[in-house]
Amino acid sequence: MLPSSLEIALPAWLRQELARAAAPEATDEARMAFVLGLVEAGLRRRDGGPFAAAVFDGEAREPLAAAVNLVLSAGTAVAHAELLALALAQQRLGSASLAEAGVRAVLVTSTEPCAMCLGACLWSGIGRVVCSARGEDAEAIGFDEGAKPADLEAALAARGILLRRDVLHQRGQGVLRAYRDAGGPIYGGDGHDPGV
């Protein structure tokens, strides 16, 4: 029997964290602190990769959706935090396009999107992407960002998506280094040597 459904569930600790955490103020910095707090919660539990993302609607404080990287626990390379947050928000609103659902969506992500998540952003109907760590920060600890346009800002702008980088950048770099220093597994990409 071929598989007929895709199961990717947020871990119980993340659902508890999201239920407990106060919704952030509607600023990029407060939203990033919320997202980085999810990464740090995962690090404390030594569960999942060092990435988290959330989707917000305009100035609304409650996120539409939030997720962490679940590649290892879900057993699929597509379970990146940004992709999951976008998919959860879209399914919540019942629309494959957040813009068509009438949402001025902002994706807040702990590390800027990899090649796969950049594609997900382009098709998602979001209006802005806000990042903390840079792709090179993830690559510096061995993760693979894939083939991305040299000018990420221009690639997003061509689809009408604004990009803001380096929000709480040091804290964003810090969670990546903390993950590496704790011996967290590096995965993804084509299996080449980390850091190359």
Ligand SMILES: [Zn+2]
């Ligand atoms: Zn990704």
